[in-house]
Amino acid sequence: MKFQWLCLGLALIILTGCGNSPVGQSSEGGSNTAQPQARVLLIGLDGTRSAGIQQANTPNLDALIAEGFVDYDAITNDVSLSGPGWASMLSGVWCDKHGVVDNDLTWANSRFDEYPHVLFYAEQQRPQINSASVSHWAPINSEIACADERGGECVLDHVMSVATDIEVRDEVVRLLRDEDPHFLFMQFDDIDHAGHGDLTDGGTDIGGFCPHPGGDPSGGNQGGVCSALDYNANYISTIELTDGYVGEIMAALKARPNYAEENWLVLSSPDHGGAGTVKNQHGFPTAQERRTFFISSGQAARPFPDAQVKIVDVAATALHHLGITIDPAWGLDGRPVAVVDAPDYVDDATPSCFNPAVFLPDIGTL
Numbered sequence: 001m002k003f004q005w006l007c008l009g010l011a012l013i014i015l016t017g018c019g020n021s022p023v024g025q026s027s028e029g030g031s032n033t034a035q036p037q038a039r040v041l042l043i044g045l046d047g048t049r050s051a052g053i054q055q056a057n058t059p060n061l062d063a064l065i066a067e068g069f070v071d072y073d074a075i076t077n078d079v080s081l082s083g084p085g086w087a088s089m090l091s092g093v094w095c096d097k098h099g100v101v102d103n104d105l106t107w108a109n110s111r112f113d114e115y116p117h118v119l120f121y122a123e124q125q126r127p128q129i130n131s132a133s134v135s136h137w138a139p140i141n142s143e144i145a146c147a148d149e150r151g152g153e154c155v156l157d158h159v160m161s162v163a164t165d166i167e168v169r170d171e172v173v174r175l176l177r178d179e180d181p182h183f184l185f186m187q188f189d190d191i192d193h194a195g196h197g198d199l200t201d202g203g204t205d206i207g208g209f210c211p212h213p214g215g216d217p218s219g220g221n222q223g224g225v226c227s228a229l230d231y232n233a234n235y236i237s238t239i240e241l242t243d244g245y246v247g248e249i250m251a252a253l254k255a256r257p258n259y260a261e262e263n264w265l266v267l268s269s270p271d272h273g274g275a276g277t278v279k280n281q282h283g284f285p286t287a288q289e290r291r292t293f294f295i296s297s298g299q300a301a302r303p304f305p306d307a308q309v310k311i312v313d314v315a316a317t318a319l320h321h322l323g324i325t326i327d328p329a330w331g332l333d334g335r336p337v338a339v340v341d342a343p344d345y346v347d348d349a350t351p352s353c354f355n356p357a358v359f360l361p362d363i364g365t366l
Contacts, residue, residue: 037261039265040184040266040321042184044140045242046187046189046270046271047272048192049275059243060244068301075308077353079095080282080283088312091118092314096353097115122319129322132158133160134168134171136161141161169249173249195364198364209235209282209288266296269314294337304337313337317338320336
């Protein structure tokens with residue numbers, strides 16, 4: 001904690017008691033008993049289709065779902081690339097507002113000065129929180145979390161961009177073990193690399209984001225039809241490997257000395273799906289590429305039957321759990337979902353940013 005409230009005066013202590021007031025704690029009905037402090041763990045799984053976590057052996061993600069809510073039919077931007085996907089998730093607004101519609105060129109025209117990273121709002125409204133962002137894909141930190149549009153000031157307490165998913169895991173475990181984070185975001189990138197066929201050992205892989213060995217003729221909540229020829233076993237095995245990292249992180253979370261008093265909301269979602277007209281690509285407005293998933297887990301998680309979860313809802317949900325009132329002047333497109341005391345959901349239209357005349361899909365590094 002960056003500071004704590006001090007109780008002054010013996011009379012005040014006698015009358016009301018000395019109450020520490022960290023993020024998310026409150027007293028009800030004059031009682032001195034504080035509610036568990038609200039904290040957020042946001043797990044970003046780049047390029048992970050809903051059907052991928054359903055098909056793969058993912059006991060740790062399954063455990064999160066069992067303790068909360070999942071929407072396998074969540075949706076991202078119609079420009080289903082990492083740039084606009086992570087920008088929308090972390091700013092809470094669609095691409096027509098934040099201005100990012102690719103992975104490279106439009107960062108220069110982004111509007112994160114007007115629509116900043118969710119952790120900017122959290123730090124602004126609750127300066128005492130400890131915030132952290134650990135990412136394998138560096139632009140998340142350099143272009144969104146600590147963008148130059150705010151005068152070069154990075155309000156986050158801890159920012160680290162690393163070269164591997166293992167380093168993401170290790171740093172997040174360290175932060176949970178040795179530090180006191182209130183809002184911790186992480187991004188794993190290797191599932192996306194597997195979908196593209198990008199192998200770090202110098203080998204080759206056919207690529208493909210299709211998780212079904214026999215194809216997916218059903219479509220529906222599997223995220224669209226894919227052919228048996230698109231199947232990529234490495235995609236499934238990488239999902240399973242990353243699920244193991246999630247398990248280690250959750251073990252570190254639950255081993256925290258004050259875990260029982262910490263009201264952690266664990267959220268997980270990807271930036272996009274994959275496999276469209278070319279099996280190792282994404283970026284187009286197809287069902288396979290736009291459809292994602294959304295997990296909300298913990299004692300504050302609640303069912304959300306009202307509508308399809310949008311990627312912009314992630315930021316609003318995190319802010320709501322932290323007890324931060326969302327100011328309409330911020331212009332957020334997202335709404336709190338699948339969390340206790342969330343207001344009635346307003347299912348607004350999703351704007352389109354897809355322009356086929358200038359669009360370039362992400363086909364990986366091969």
